[in-house]
Amino acid sequence: MKKKVVSLILAATMIATMVTGCGGGSDEPAATDGAATTDEAGTADEATPATETGAADAADAAADAAGGDYADKVVGVCIYQFSDNFMTLFRTELENYLIAQGFSKDNIKIVDGANDQATQTGQIDNFIAEGVDVLIINPVNSSSAETITDKVVAAEIPLVYINREPDASEEQRWADNNWNVTYVGCDAKQSGTMQGELIADLGLETVDKNGDGKIQYIMVEGDPENIDAQYRTEYSVKALEDAGFEVECLTDQVGNWQQDQAQQIVANALGQYGDDIEVVFCNNDAMALGALQAIQSAGRTVNEDIYLVGVDALSEALEDVIAGTMTGTVFNDHFSQSHSAADAAIRFVNGETNEYYIGCDYVKVTTENAQEVLDMVK
Ligand code: GAL
Numbered sequence: 001m002k003k004k005v006v007s008l009i010l011a012a013t014m015i016a017t018m019v020t021g022c023g024g025g026s027d028e029p030a031a032t033d034g035a036a037t038t039d040e041a042g043t044a045d046e047a048t049p050a051t052e053t054g055a056a057d058a059a060d061a062a063a064d065a066a067g068g069d070y071a072d073k074v075v076g077v078c079i080y081q082f083s084d085n086f087m088t089l090f091r092t093e094l095e096n097y098l099i100a101q102g103f104s105k106d107n108i109k110i111v112d113g114a115n116d117q118a119t120q121t122g123q124i125d126n127f128i129a130e131g132v133d134v135l136i137i138n139p140v141n142s143s144s145a146e147t148i149t150d151k152v153v154a155a156e157i158p159l160v161y162i163n164r165e166p167d168a169s170e171e172q173r174w175a176d177n178n179w180n181v182t183y184v185g186c187d188a189k190q191s192g193t194m195q196g197e198l199i200a201d202l203g204l205e206t207v208d209k210n211g212d213g214k215i216q217y218i219m220v221e222g223d224p225e226n227i228d229a230q231y232r233t234e235y236s237v238k239a240l241e242d243a244g245f246e247v248e249c250l251t252d253q254v255g256n257w258q259q260d261q262a263q264q265i266v267a268n269a270l271g272q273y274g275d276d277i278e279v280v281f282c283n284n285d286a287m288a289l290g291a292l293q294a295i296q297s298a299g300r301t302v303n304e305d306i307y308l309v310g311v312d313a314l315s316e317a318l319e320d321v322i323a324g325t326m327t328g329t330v331f332n333d334h335f336s337q338s339h340s341a342a343d344a345a346i347r348f349v350n351g352e353t354n355e356y357y358i359g360c361d362y363v364k365v366t367t368e369n370a371q372e373v374l375d376m377v378k
């Protein structure tokens with residue numbers, strides 16, 4: 001299976017938008033790095049993808065799976081919102097991988113939380129009543145993790161959280177109580193750092209179009225409750241500052257991971273700040289694609305008079321990086337994350353334990369390696 005190999009090598013209106021204020025999203029998030037495999041603040045080299053940890057884990061799990069029979073095991077999977085592009089890649093790969101490990105498609109029950117915690121909580125209650133063998137949960141609100149954990153643990157069902165990390169005190173509870181609960185995800189600080197480095201690597205003279213010695217930027221944030229949004233916002237700017245750049249935030253707004261909301265935000269910002277905007281940071285690629293639409297409509301040209309970065313490495317964004325219409329992105333390795341989540345679930349089903357945090361690495365994507373990443377994700 002081609003995709004299995006990957007981890008081996010590698011508002012629409014004012015109402016829908018929310019101004020967080022520049023420097024926003026900077027409340028220090030409470031999540032832990034736990035036993036992440038990534039470096040603090042992620043200064044990983046620009047890289048050809050090399051997520052060897054995922055590779056080893058996948059190989060181990062495949063070996064385990066070869067001896068196991070999971071056809072009658074039931075996995076409940078709760079996704080915060082099916083319409084999210086990145087989580088669609090994630091859940092598709094998760095299902096394929098579980099099937100490859102011997103689970104029956106009918107017994108992999110994936111439900112859409114429709115971005116509503118009450119809906120998702122009802123789905124979790126149903127899975128508990130059904131007596132599933134293991135739960136994989138992408139919470140709508142990470143802050144609901146304590147309540148979710150309590151009910152799932154009381155039902156003696158092992159639990160793997162994905163993508164939206166519960167806070168440090170919640171993770172500590174799992175360890176303190178020896179519960180069969182874990183989190184699988186990447187360190188969002190690393191992705192933010194890489195975004196900042198993508199701009200810093202261009203050099204001040206290239207990026208500072210108005211020659212005032214500062215980088216004027218706008219920030220388009222994902223869901224503000226989400227640690228990925230908080231850390232990407234903070235660490236992208238920090239990386240620029242750490243590289244010696246002076247920065248000025250013109251506006252910082254919430255686009256909720258959505259392309260249409262970002263398009264509107266960036267169109268408005270371009271109307272207000274015009275040529276002063278030198279860099280557009282988007283917390284994900286869906287929003288960067290919306291930003292690109294607004295940039296092009298305003299007659300601006302990426303990599304000539306404005307710079308644009310996202311995160312995820314969606315195919316469309318990679319094509320833009322190759323074409324030079326997006327400055328860069330950061331590969332959010334849904335192969336490694338979904339495989340690690342499935343492997344953790346399998347270990348629980350086998351009666352084994354897991355670390356309380358299972359990390360993975362992001363990969364910086366420029367024109368140099370965008371084609372290579374695209375060949376993998378397609
Ligand atoms: C992030 C991803 C976003 C969005 C979000 C949902 O990791 O970059 O595109 O999917 O997760 O929580």
